[in-house]
Amino acid sequence: MGQYIYGIDIGGTTVKMGLFDGAGEMLDKWEIETRKEDSGSKILPDIAASIEKKNGERGIASEEILGIGMGVPGPITEDGRVLKCVNLGWGVFSVADKVRELTGVEKVRVGNDANVAALGEQWRGGGRGFDNIVMVTLGTGVGGGVILDGKILTGNNGAAGEIGHMTMNLDGKRPCTCGKSGCLEQYSSATAIMRRAKELVEGTDRPSMLREHDKITGKEIFDAYKAGDEMAKEIVDEFALYLGLGLSLVSNVVDPDAFVIGGGVSKNGQVVIDVIKEQYEKNAMLPHKGKEFRLAELGNDAGMYGTVRMVLE
Amino acid sequence: MGQYIYGIDIGGTTVKMGLFDGAGEMLDKWEIETRKEDSGSKILPDIAASIEKKNGERGIASEEILGIGMGVPGPITEDGRVLKCVNLGWGVFSVADKVRELTGVEKVRVGNDANVAALGEQWRGGGRGFDNIVMVTLGTGVGGGVILDGKILTGNNGAAGEIGHMTMNLDGKRPCTCGKSGCLEQYSSATAIMRRAKELVEGTDRPSMLREHDKITGKEIFDAYKAGDEMAKEIVDEFALYLGLGLSLVSNVVDPDAFVIGGGVSKNGQVVIDVIKEQYEKNAMLPHKGKEFRLAELGNDAGMYGTVRMVLE
Numbered sequence: 285m286g287q288y289i290y291g292i293d294i295g296g297t298t299v300k301m302g303l304f305d306g307a308g309e310m311l312d313k314w315e316i317e318t319r320k321e322d323s324g325s326k327i328l329p330d331i332a333a334s335i336e337k338k339n340g341e342r343g344i345a346s347e348e349i350l351g352i353g354m355g356v357p358g359p360i361t362e363d364g365r366v367l368k369c370v371n372l373g374w375g376v377f378s379v380a381d382k383v384r385e386l387t388g389v390e391k392v393r394v395g396n397d398a399n400v401a402a403l404g405e406q407w408r409g410g411g412r413g414f415d416n417i418v419m420v421t422l423g424t425g426v427g428g429g430v431i432l433d434g435k436i437l438t439g440n441n442g443a444a445g446e447i448g449h450m451t452m453n454l455d456g457k458r459p460c461t462c463g464k465s466g467c468l469e470q471y472s473s474a475t476a477i478m479r480r481a482k483e484l485v486e487g488t489d490r491p492s493m494l495r496e497h498d499k500i501t502g503k504e505i506f507d508a509y510k511a512g513d514e515m516a517k518e519i520v521d522e523f524a525l526y527l528g529l530g531l532s533l534v535s536n537v538v539d540p541d542a543f544v545i546g547g548g549v550s551k552n553g554q555v556v557i558d559v560i561k562e563q564y565e566k567n568a569m570l571p572h573k574g575k576e577f578r579l580a581e582l583g584n585d586a587g588m589y590g591t592v593r594m595v596l597e
Numbered sequence: 598m599g600q601y602i603y604g605i606d607i608g609g610t611t612v613k614m615g616l617f618d619g620a621g622e623m624l625d626k627w628e629i630e631t632r633k634e635d636s637g638s639k640i641l642p643d644i645a646a647s648i649e650k651k652n653g654e655r656g657i658a659s660e661e662i663l664g665i666g667m668g669v670p671g672p673i674t675e676d677g678r679v680l681k682c683v684n685l686g687w688g689v690f691s692v693a694d695k696v697r698e699l700t701g702v703e704k705v706r707v708g709n710d711a712n713v714a715a716l717g718e719q720w721r722g723g724g725r726g727f728d729n730i731v732m733v734t735l736g737t738g739v740g741g742g743v744i745l746d747g748k749i750l751t752g753n754n755g756a757a758g759e760i761g762h763m764t765m766n767l768d769g770k771r772p773c774t775c776g777k778s779g780c781l782e783q784y785s786s787a788t789a790i791m792r793r794a795k796e797l798v799e800g801t802d803r804p805s806m807l808r809e810h811d812k813i814t815g816k817e818i819f820d821a822y823k824a825g826d827e828m829a830k831e832i833v834d835e836f837a838l839y840l841g842l843g844l845s846l847v848s849n850v851v852d853p854d855a856f857v858i859g860g861g862v863s864k865n866g867q868v869v870i871d872v873i874k875e876q877y878e879k880n881a882m883l884p885h886k887g888k889e890f891r892l893a894e895l896g897n898d899a900g901m902y903g904t905v906r907m908v909l910e
Contacts, residue, residue, distance in 0.1 A: 359884055367884070416753060418850075430850065432750070439852025440729060443884035450849045451842060451880045462882050529764060536763045537731075537743065537850040539752025567764045569775050571672055571680070571756035 286348045289595050290335055293355040293397060293587030294318060294327065296371045301334055302588035303342070306350055308408070308596060312338070313588065324373035332386035351391030352383055353591025355400035359442030364394035367442055393594035397587055399436045399445060401580075402429025404589030405544045410578035414541040418534050419580065420447055420527070422502075422549035422556075425461070426469035430538060435597070436590075437538075447534065448473070452526045471526040474502050474548045480519050481505055490515055506552035509559075520559055528563020535572035546580025553579065599661045602908050603648055606668040606710060606900030607631060607640065609684045614647060615901035616655075619663055621721070621909060625651070626901065637686035645699035664704030665696055666904025668713035672755030677707035680755055706907035710900055712749045712758060714893075715742025717902030718857045723891035727854040731847050732893065733760055733840070735862035735869075738774070739782035743851060748910070749903075750851075760847065761786070765839045784839040787815050787861045793832050794818055803828055819865035833872055841876020848885035859893025866892065 287306025303312040316334050319326040358369030364380025380392045402419035411417040415434050421427035428447030430437040437444045448469035449462050456466025470476055481500040492515035493508040494500050508516035531543055550556055557577045565573055582589055600619025616625040629647050632639040671682030677693025693705045715732035724730040728747050734740035741760030743750040750757045761782035762775050769779025783789055794813040805828035806821040807813050821829035844856055863869055870890045878886055895902055
C-alpha cells in the first residue's frame with residue numbers, strides 16, 4: 285500500500301495540482317483551469333474530479349491518500365474557513381469541510397496562498413534549515429508569510445504576514461487596492477517598479493537604457509541597474525528603500541531567523557537581495573543586523589509543497 | 598506540603614520579588630536593591646539570599662518550590678542566556694544556570710522584562726481571555742512583547758517585540774538610545790512627550806495650561822488635552838500618530854487578537870486608548886480594523902506574574 289498526498293494551490297487563473305508521496309517528494313504535477321463562474325462554485329468540484337481522475341490513472345485507492353492540502357488566495361482561519369475571497373468569487377464557508385465532502389478524504393488542511401508558499405520555502409526551499417522565517421513574494425503585489433517554529437502564523441483574522449499592506453509612507457499618495465495609500469506594495473512589487481519605469485520613461489526625457497524596450501519588466505530594470513543606468517538606479521533605490529525599511533520593521537516584531545525573497549522580481553537573483561539588504565541594515569536595530577536573506581527556490585511549486593507540509597504536520 | 602513559585606523582575610534600580618502559590622496567586626511581594634557594582638555580579642546572589650530568607654520566615658522547604666521565574670532587562674534566549682545587559686553591567690552568560698546553582702532549584706525560567714510583563718498581562722491582566730496579544734509599555738522608552746498561543750515570542754536574538762525601535766520616520770532627526778533615529782519611542786514614550794512639552798513651553802510663547810506646572814509629566818499633558826488645550830493636543834496628536842501607525846504595522850505582521858497598553862502613560866486611562874485607536878484605524882487594513890485595545894491592569898506586578906506563568910507552562 286502506498287501513501288499519497290495531494291498538494292493544491294488555487295490561483296486566480298489556474299489551479300496547480302501536485303501528487304506527492306508520504307515523504308513529501310513530488311511525483312507528478314499538472315494544472316487545471318480556475319473556473320470562476322457561478323461565484324466560484326465549480327472550483328472545488330473540478331479539483332475533486334481531477335483528483336479522482338489521477339487516482340484512476342495511477343491506481344491509487346482512497347485509503348492510500350494521507351490527506352489533501354490546499355492554498356487559497358484569501359484569508360483563511362486555522363480550521364480551514366475562508367473569510368471571503370474576492371478573486372475566486374467566494375464568500376465565507378469552510379473549504380476544509382467542502383473538500384472532505386467532495387473527496388471523502390478526512391485530513392484536509394487549508395491555508396492562505398502566500399502563507400503556504402512561505403511554509404513550502406521554509407520546508408524545502410530557500411528557508412531550509414531555519415525554523416522561523418518571513419517570506420516576501422514580490423509579484424503583482426507584495427505577499428508575505430510568517431513561519432514560526434515551522435508552522436504558519438495565521439493571525440486573528442487569517443491576516444498575519446500581510447507585509448504588502450504595511451503603510452510605509454504617511455504622505456504616500458499612491459492609492460492601494462486595499463483602500464489605503466502608501467502601502468509597501470505600491471513601492472516594491474513588480475507592478476510598482478514597472479509602473480514607475482513607465483512614468484519616468486514617458487514623463488521625462490532623461491536618457492536611459494530602459495527606453496530601448498517596448499515592454500519594461502523587472503528584468504529590464506534590474507539589468508539596466510546592473511549596467512549602471514541612472515534611471516534604473518532611481519527605481520531600484522525606491523524599491524529597496526521601502527522594502528528594506530519594511531523588513532526591518534518585521535524584525536522588530538518577530539525577529540525571524542531569516543528572510544526569504546520570492547516572486548517574479550526575485551528571479552533577478554542576488555542583486556535583489558543585495559539592494560534590499562543594504563537598506564535593511566540601515567534601519568535594523570543592533571540585534572537584528574546581519575540577518576540571513578535567501579532567495580526562494582521553489583518558484584510556483586512553493587505553495588504545493590507548503591500544503592503538503594501542513595498535511596504532514 | 599505546599600507549592601510555591603518565586604516570580605522575580607529585575608529592574609535597573611530595584612528587584613521586584615514575589616512569592617506565589619502553585620495556582621499562581623500572589624502571597625507576598627517585596628523589593629530589594631539592584632546592586633550594579635562589580636559588573637552586576639552581586640545581583641543574582643542577593644536574589645538567592647532574599648529567597649533563602651523568605652523560605653526561612655515562612656518555613657518553606659526547598660522541595661516545596663516548584664520553580665523560579667525571572668525577568669531581565671535585556672535580550673534573553675529561549676534557554677535563559679542573557680546576550681549582554683548594559684543596564685545591569687552583565688555580559689553574556691546563562692542566567693538560568695547561575696540561578697540553579699545559587700538556589701538549588703532546578704526549574705528556572707528567564708525572560709526579557711518587557712516580554713514577561715506582556716505574558717503576565719495576557720495571563721492575569723488586561724489581556725485575559727486572548728491567546729495572542731501584543732503589549733506595548735509606554736514609559737521611559739516604548740517596550741513591547743508579543744504573546745502567541747499564550748507563550749512569549751522570543752525571536753532569533755531574543756529581540757522580538759522591540760516595538761519601540763521601529764523606524765517610524767525616515768526623516769526623523771531625533772536620535773535614539775539604540776543608535777538609530779526616528780524610532781517609535783522618540784515620539785510615543787513618556788520621555789518623548791515630556792521632552793516635546795518642554796520644547797514647546799520653553800521654545801515658544803504660545804499660551805497653554807501646561808505653563809502652570811513646574812514639572813510636566815504625561816498626567817499634565819493628558820489632563821490639558823482633555824481640557825481642550827491646543828499645545829497639549831499637538832503633543833498628544835504626534836504621540837498617537839506614530840503609535841497608531843506603529844501598531845497597524847504590528848497587525849500586518851502578526852494580526853494579534855488584542856493590544857494591551859501599559860506603562861506610566863497608560864495610567865491616564867481610556868483617553869490614551871481612544872487617541873491611539875483613532876490613528877490605528879486610519880492605517881489598519883480591512884481585516885485588522887476593529888482590533889481590541891485594552892489597558893494593562895497589573896502595573897509593576899505584571900513582570901512577576903509573567904515569570905510565574907513561565908514556570909507553570
